[in-house]
Amino acid sequence: MKGFLHNKKALAGLSIIVFFGLVALLAPLLDPYNPNDFNFMPWLGPSSAHWLGTTGQGQDELSWLLYSARDSMLIALSTAGVISVVQLLFGIFSGYTGGLTDGVLSTVTNVFLVLPGLPLLIVIDAYLPNKGTVTTVFILTITGWAWGARVLRSQAISLRDRPFMEAARMSGERRWRIVLFNVVPNMFGVLAANFFGAAVYAVLTEAGLLFLGVINVNTISWGSMLYWAQAGSAMLENKWLPMLLPGVCILLLGTGFGLLNFAVDEVADPRLRRG
Numbered sequence: 001m002k003g004f005l006h007n008k009k010a011l012a013g014l015s016i017i018v019f020f021g022l023v024a025l026l027a028p029l030l031d032p033y034n035p036n037d038f039n040f041m042p043w044l045g046p047s048s049a050h051w052l053g054t055t056g057q058g059q060d061e062l063s064w065l066l067y068s069a070r071d072s073m074l075i076a077l078s079t080a081g082v083i084s085v086v087q088l089l090f091g092i093f094s095g096y097t098g099g100l101t102d103g104v105l106s107t108v109t110n111v112f113l114v115l116p117g118l119p120l121l122i123v124i125d126a127y128l129p130n131k132g133t134v135t136t137v138f139i140l141t142i143t144g145w146a147w148g149a150r151v152l153r154s155q156a157i158s159l160r161d162r163p164f165m166e167a168a169r170m171s172g173e174r175r176w177r178i179v180l181f182n183v184v185p186n187m188f189g190v191l192a193a194n195f196f197g198a199a200v201y202a203v204l205t206e207a208g209l210l211f212l213g214v215i216n217v218n219t220i221s222w223g224s225m226l227y228w229a230q231a232g233s234a235m236l237e238n239k240w241l242p243m244l245l246p247g248v249c250i251l252l253l254g255t256g257f258g259l260l261n262f263a264v265d266e267v268a269d270p271r272l273r274r275g
Helices: 008-030 061-097 099-114 117-127 133-144 146-160 163-170 175-186 188-212 222-231 241-268 270-274
Strands: none
Touching: 008 061, 008 241, 061 099, 061 133, 061 146, 061 175, 061 188, 061 222, 061 241, 099 146, 117 133, 117 188, 133 188, 146 175, 146 188, 163 175, 175 188, 188 222, 188 241, 222 241
């Protein structure tokens, strides 16, 4: 932990995540207007009343931008958490247990690895009745867990026959305790890297799906800002802020999680830091 906090990439990434986290928490206090208020004139330019102008639907641009941090942070952290749990169950138990269990779980993982992501996302969303946050997290989890599970399986196999693992088995420890107290702590770096990698995937994929109109666009999020700006012909109206600002926020949030991912790799492998 000490090495992580002294890593420049970790400090930069953590600063970005903390900033957006504070914006998400304080959005109701910072927003000058309700982001769902459509009572303003569309496409107003920046002014003292509307610092960033208004949208093509008559909403205050700044209010929508600030409040959207909540959706992106919630989706990123929730999806990363759920994906990490699924990867843990499939990857570690598959690699450590071996035999028939490993064969079945590996087959399931391989199937999800070769499935085309975007078509699968569209098909799943089309058949789900609820279009809320839980549905989005479910869709992103279904299409994003397999790659990390494969990495964890390989690491678990490499740890399975180590002397300390043999000692734990000889002492009569239950399998779940061995996995929880012997395997997982020795794979903390990989688990953390997978978590931040999944967060990056969630931020970028949700924004892309919203921009394409694949999932529910009637949400207060940066991706829906891009969708409605494009649908309202913002560029034809010479209104570049509605497209630029949410794009920059998505880029920065993804960069923050990406820097934390790189920092975990460097702390876990000093050779990367020297390189």
